[in-house]
Amino acid sequence: MSASSATERQGSSALITSLVAAALFMENLDGSIIATALPQMAQSFHIRPVELSIGITSYLLTLAVFIPISGWIADRVGVRTVFATALAIFTGASMLCGMTDNLVEFTGARILQGIGGAMMVPVGRLAVLRVTPKENLMRAISIITWPGLIAPVLGPPLGGFITTYSSWRWIFYLNVPLGLLGIVLAWRFINTEREADCRPFDALGFVLTGVAGTCVMYAMEAIGRVGTSWHSSLLFLAIGLAACVAAWFHLQRSAHPMIDLSAFRIKTFMVSICGGSLFRISIGAVPFLLPLMFQVGFGMNPFQSGLLTLAVFAGNLSTKLVTTQILRRFGFRTVLVFNGAFAAVTLASMSLLRPSTASGWILFALFVSGVARSLQFTAINTLGFADVPKQQMSGASTLSSTLGQMTMGMGVAAGAIALRIAAWWHGHDGQSLTPSDFSIAFVLVAVFSVIAIADVFSLSPDAGNHVTGHRRKGAG
Template identity: 45%
Template sequence: VFIPISGWVADRLGSRTVFASAIVVFVAGSLLCAVSSTLVAFVAARFLQGIGGAMMVPVGRLVLLRAVPKDELVAALNYLTIPALLGPVTGPALGGAITLYFHWRWIFLINLPIGVLGLYLVLRHIPNVKEPEMPPLDLAGFALSGVGLSVLMLGLSSLGGHLLPGKITAACIILGALALAAYPWHARRVAHPVIDLSLFKLPTFHTGVLAGSLFRIGVGATPFLLPLLLQLGFGMNPLQSGLLTCATAVGAMFMKTLTTIILRQFGFRKVLTVNAFVASAGIGVFGLFTAGTPHIVIFLVLLASGCVRSLQFTALQAISFAEVTRETMSQASSIASMAQRLAQSLGVALGAYALQVSSLAKGHTDVVSADFAPAFVAVALLSAVSLFFHAALPADAGAEVSGHGRGR
């Protein structure tokens, strides 16, 4: 709900104030989750956590983008993308270990010392940058974009998982989609819309956000599908599955040492196009795993997958902001965060739906390991569509950021 106004709030109150407040809210939500004794209390605490998280990601990115010159952006974003890469793959292993050996409440309590450390670092090192004059908040635009996005994500999260009755799920998806579809009409009729869609006139931002969303939908399905394959299909427990999928994190961290060099040598267009194909093919390869596949083979495939994903995520982040000016940076950060959240939800929904269709097509309702291959192929094909957008970029797109072609 609050992602669309994160940039406006940061400009109005100051980036340090908002970032620090977001950490406090997130930590408070984590503590309340840990001590909740009823489902209603737990859901309310998770909602509070979500408010903090919605502000932390785009405002944290905004702080970085404003502080770093364009020619150092790739190196800086290398670090910014680490949590997005590590979270989905290390989370299951850590969560499985905590649940198995301790108590589920510690999954939330572990956030407390991390949050306190983060708060100290923010207050010590981040300047409180704010705009001297701000237009009034576009409340109607906030309602259409924020509520529309959250309702749509709720419906997509339920799709294929039967979390809500079918009619409620359909209503959420339809209402959310209609609200988001109405936003461009609204934005053209107000002087200062909460989300400035004119940013999509920038070719690099347009490609980074839209093509990046297609890629993230496919990749976003794998943290849902892969653990299910390893656990339901191959009989692993959550800890074993989580430890094996940590190979993706190892590959991602390794690639951080090479990303800047690769982009400087080959440029954004070539790297994004070729890497989108390789990463999408890697998702399809997951469908070839069987219960008899040696664990070392699975580990190596996931290791390579982590490398190419890490490169693609960093390149997508960097190309998105290559032409964005400082004045529109907060708007761009909010839009990018909205697109990423929506793509992640679509990825999980698509993965769940593809798995369900694959199972029903084979005449059974219980998911078996053979049902996963078509699901992986489906999300891989969607991810691969992004390469056509990347191929249409100019050869020198984002050269100021990547350093490609300098000295030649």
């Protein structure tokens, strides 16, 4: 009976992991696929393409506000109910996005979609963490981190193809059948488990984290936008940072905090969040910078640009076949240090690409970069939950998802800021970007990856070995 029960539990865990990965892929894809459709959408709405940035920004700001509350709702209502409801909201909002005829309607639909996405990400991860034994954690985390790596790469070519050969509306309609299937499977296989002793709602914590996330995200996005006043952007940044500090002190002292910060006392989680956030910022800038460089700097069309970025996807895919073996052979600390340095070098190497560079060399550079970033991304995400006990999974998942989504979004802003700095360095206003501007931008965002490595040195050599199965020479 025990063998049968273990097999059944393992099968259920694998199915839930696959379901959550598919849902997160849909959510991540939606954030990147829209970029190549902006000109056609602007034409439909009779506005300039730049005005549609509010549709992207509103989605990211909604995530920043509502992700922190997701853990509390999941504890009170149950993971299955929240995840299925989040899928329903996201699917319905996708349908509305495709049906909109003006910018106001589209922005409203994107905000609604952001609410669904905010609940889907951390609660989906929590559903996986609760059913996955520690010995299978590396494989599960590897699967659910795929969407964050693959979707931004597949988004541009897929969006370019749909926009070129059909209508931008189908970008959103494609979510509907996938979402409906996900709802049915979630209701069938995810547990109804909820916390027996649910904490009260932390209204002040919700307001402070919401203000902090919104202001910081908006300020960074505004700083990277050409023509935006530095004064207003810095004011929002100051308000956001002040709210961050206030939220930190409140969450530390509150008996029932909106976000449980106790996981920060766990060294592996702390390193995953701090160093990992810097790495995510550099990684988040790539899907923004690459298509722009290929289209604006090299003169390619959207579809050609998107096809080239598929080399990054190929690198991601090939690494997944050996990630477990690499971590088992060398351990977290060694992999994160050496591969982190390699990932930074591959990112900086993008600065050497020119319009005259042979396609073969471009594909090779992108493939190698995909290999390095996939291994680093999986390792740092798995490390974060290696030592987190079951009773802290909800708070740790919410905290990780909140900062993970924000830093990936900040990556886009960091890429835009890097381009603005490059334009200033070359003495122009950034309205007409050159290949040299992108060279400087890639070097600047690579610096984040280099700084991220410093945090890894504080790990013990055997950190997370019970998850990877790595045994040091001379040990036991």
